[in-house]
Amino acid sequence: MVALSTAGLLFVAACGGGDDGGGTGGGGGGGSEGANLPEVINFVSINPETGPAAFAGLSAEDGFKLAVKEINEQGFLGENTTIEVEYKDTKGQIPTAASELSTAIANPSVAAVYGSVSSQEAVAQSPLAQQAGLPIIYTQAGSEGVVIGDATYRATPLMSSYYPALQEYVDENGWETVGVIYAPTPTLEEVAKESIPGLGLEVVAEVGTTPTTQDFSAAISQVLDADPDVVSLLLVGAANPTAMTQLRQAGYDGPVLGNAGASAGNLSPAGEDGAGMVWATDFHPAQEVESSQAFVEAYNEEYGEDPLNYAAEGYDAAWFLARAIKEAGSAERADIIEGMAAVAAEPWTGALGEDLTWEDGTIQVAGAAVEWTGTESQLLYAAEG
Secondary structure, three states: HHHOOOHHHHHHHOOOOOOOOOOOOOOOOOOHHHHOOOOOOEEEEEEOOOOOOHHHHHHHHHHHHHHHHHHOOOOOOOOOOOEEEEEOOOOOOOOHHHHHHHHHHHHHEEEEEEEOOOHHHHHHHHHHHHHOOEEEEOOOOOOOOOOOOOOOEEOOOOOOOHHHHHHHHHHHHHOOOEEEEEEHHHHHHHHHHHHHHOOOOOEEEEOOOOOOOOOOHHHHHHHHHOOHHHHHHOOOHHHHHHHHHHHHHHOOOOEEEEEHOOOOOOOOHHHHHOOOHHHHHHHOOOOOHHHHHHHHHHHHHHOOOOHHHHHHHHHHHHHHHHHHHHHOOOHHHHHHHHHHHHOOOOOEEOOOOOEEEEEEEEEOOOOOEEEOOOOOOEEEEEEOO
């Protein structure tokens, strides 16, 4: 049983709280804090399970499921209270994401929602949730307009906040100039225009693409004509192996600065052409933090493989809501919102790391640098907070 493994006990002691009477492992959460809670607390996950962002949505759901299993088996909310989650597929469609949230809002038995990993979908969801007073916590979804009030939280740091983890790598290589190709998402545009220059690199070529771009040859030619010291590809999902293959075919054989959208095995189709892409991430299964390793052990025991960062974020998001409910001593929406504020006001220890902070509803981490070897991602180093 995952919840009773050595790693699970260690993690719950760190993540579940210690002085609030529960979450210290082995079902020790059956105290008075559960007295006012119903037997079943209903959540809804509204995420892309199909479509371009499904790799992130499905991984986040694996994190939710593991956390909920632990929470229930340990009696974290009281020995007679369990969480049940209904999973809804947005199919990568903004109207579907909004419609499913509206359905959840109208159902008084739904206490809280795990929001979409897609920024475009999340931006459509947040105003609805905030107006209705329905607690919602996101992973990924790095755009403005996602965290907009006391009902909205994000268990993923903004990419721009941890992208400076690549500073050491840039300095070691002595690069001064960069050519950037980026996808038209708010998150990646911010990294292209602010985070990359923030590493001390002069942008000598910058090319934006469209969501449907499959032939990157013109953009690559424009960037290579500027003769930069390093190239940056800031793309989404399956666009990464396509662009990397075309970049290598164009004669560039050096390292590439990427983003976490290249993770989840997305670079695998590029084979050896994908080797050498380096990106910043908020989590890697090889990071040595004790609470992170406890999560990795529990995840491996449950799924038989290492977790992606999306799963780590989902795991922390689920625990965040559970701790908020425990803090509130209630599964009423308004009380959970107050509980979320109280939990976010204290240092956070979870899958993403130890003694982390929340700022304006978004978790903060120092980040790590990861390199794709051609077959797997390899941790180069973890940045210090």
